[in-house]
Amino acid sequence: MTDKKANVICRCEEIEIDEIRKWIDAGYTNFEELKRILRVGMGPCQGRGCRDIILREISKSTGKPVAELLPGVIRPPVKPVKAKLLAEDNE
Amino acid sequence: MTIKTADVIVVGGGVHGASTTYELAKAGVKVVLFEKEYLGSGGSGRSAAGLRQHFGTETNLHMAKYNLQVFPTLEEELDTGMSLEFTQWGYMWVAYADSVLAQLQKNVDLQKSLDIPSVMMAPDEVKARWPYLCMDGIIGVAFCGDDGHINPQTLTLSYGHAARRFGATVKTYCPVVKLLAENGKIKGVVTEDGEEWHAPKVLLSSGPWSTPLAATVGVDLPVYPERHNLLITEPVEVFDCPMVLCLDDGAYFKQCPNGTFMFGRDDQDEPHTTETTNSAKFLEGVTTSVLKRIPALSGIRVVRQWSGPYDNTPDHNAIIDWTPVEGLLVNCGWSGHGLQFGPSGGRVCKELLMGEKPFVDLYRFRLSRFAENDLFFEPAFI
Known part of the structure; x- marks a missing residue:
């Protein structure tokens, strides 16, 4: 059985809230750093599921409003695209 | 103050x-x-965070050898709770021209003299060991199995x-x-x-x-800065694909330990800038080039692309x-x-x-x- 308390925030990389809070408490209070330590926002959804929740956690910890926090970057191609579709036009 | x-x-x-x-x-x-x-x-x-001992000068080789002595135990030494994702799936330099192959041979001879376990391999040996690689036109490779990858x-x-x-x-x-x-x-x-x-x-x-x-x-x-581009794919089954660097058009690819693939390709026309902007031209060029060498990945999805600056000297x-x-x-x-x-x-x-x-x-x-x-x-x- 899985742990009843497991509270997965980033479903792409299966990262739980406790893990995120641990690194915020260690001083990593921006999304860019948490992304690089935990891979949150690096999966196929690029943070659509976890970004807002993580920014709220950072806000709670630092006292800064969410609007003042750096939200991190969403990279092209935004939605995953099959490699052969990108390559075709060039052939 | x-x-x-x-x-x-x-x-x-x-x-x-x-x-x-x-x-x-x-x-x-x-x-x-x-x-x-x-x-x-x-x-x-x-x-792209490739780790290699394929250099052609003693100075760089002495330092590269030291790097590869440190990496295997560095996660333990730094002890931060972060995973460094160090792997040693090897690093391959692929030659398509005689002059390139001759230089690789010279580099490997120097590496061997410094006890670095590099080898030259013929096309049929490459085919036998990595049957998923489609290396039409290659005349040989230099390979070091101790080389690899780390999370930068x-x-x-x-x-x-x-x-x-x-x-x-x-x-x-x-x-x-x-x-x-x-x-x-x-x-x-x-x-x-x-x-x-x-x-x-x-x-x-x-x-x-x-x-x-x-x-x-x-x-x-x-x-001076020069922009270089990379992309990462969705994860697939891990099969320890080494870093493969193609010396015809500068394309390279490797599997990362979480199963994703990284593709890159050098381009002489990239801007000399520290701006980390993205290019659609890169996506088309790199996927076309890499899928020729590893056709099994044609259905893989590209998740993200990014760029970063080299800090070039003359x-x-x-x-x-x-x-x-x-x-x-x-x-x-x-x-x-x-x-x-x-x-x-x-x-x-x-x-x-x-x-x-x-x-x-x-x-x-x-x-x-x-x-x-x-x-x-x-x-x-x-």
Whole structure:
């Protein structure tokens, strides 16, 4: 059985809230750093599921409003695209 | 205004700045690191992070060998809770022309003389060992099975995290706007928010941003940025695909330990900028080139692309040297192979800053080689 308390925030990389809070408490209070330590926002959804929740956690910890926090970057191609579709036009 | 002081100031929180800060803090030096954003936000974290011992000069090989001695136990040593994702799935240089193959053979002969386990392999041997690679037109490869991959983000962040544990001050989102010198000696730095820090020794390790900072104290560095692009795919089953570097059009690819694939391709027409903008031309070119070599990946999805700057010098080798300003050391200009030199770069800079003899002869890395027209030619650069 899985742990009843497991509270997965980033479903792409299966990262739980406790893990995120641990690194915020260690001083990593921006999304860019948490992304690089935990891979949150690096999966196929690029943070659509976890970004807002993580920014709220950072806000709670630092006292800064969410609007003042750096939200991190969403990279092209935004939605995953099959490699052969990108390559075709060039052939 | 209160002026703060340290024994050593490090400007730039890429892997070399972070590893030097770690080494100094471990040795008990009062060190402060300034980074304009987060650690690794410049070239380091954006690197393809290949680890290799395929070089063609003794200086680079001695340092590369040291790097590969450090990496296997570095996660344990830094002990931060971050995974460095170190793997040794090998690194392959693929030749499509006789002159290229002859140079690879020369490099491998030199590597073997230094006890590096590199080998030359014929096309049929490549086909037998990696049947999924489609290497039409290749005439041979150089391969080193001890080479591999590391996570460049956690590597840089871990060095900084461990440095803090040893008492270093690591200031992120704190850009240095100028260096301060007086009577030919370094004095300190000024940050964007107007803080002044003084130290008798300063290390400038800011990649392509080193050039404008050095200019603030009259030091001319021949280091300029050049944009390079990468992409990462969704994860697939892990089959330990090594780093494959194709020396016809500069395309390369490898599997990362979480199953994703990284594709890259060098392009002479890329802009000389530190702007991390993206290019659709890259996506088309790199997927076309890589899918020819590994057709099994045609259905894989591309998740993200990004870019980052190389810090190029005229001979594509680093500058590790004291500048004409007394007390100002530079370590930059790695030209695209610098991430993997974090361990050795950190060690030699710590040795120089503490007045010790560096463990390798750094003569080839000297700054004056450009003025003397005595360039450091490395046959194995990408």
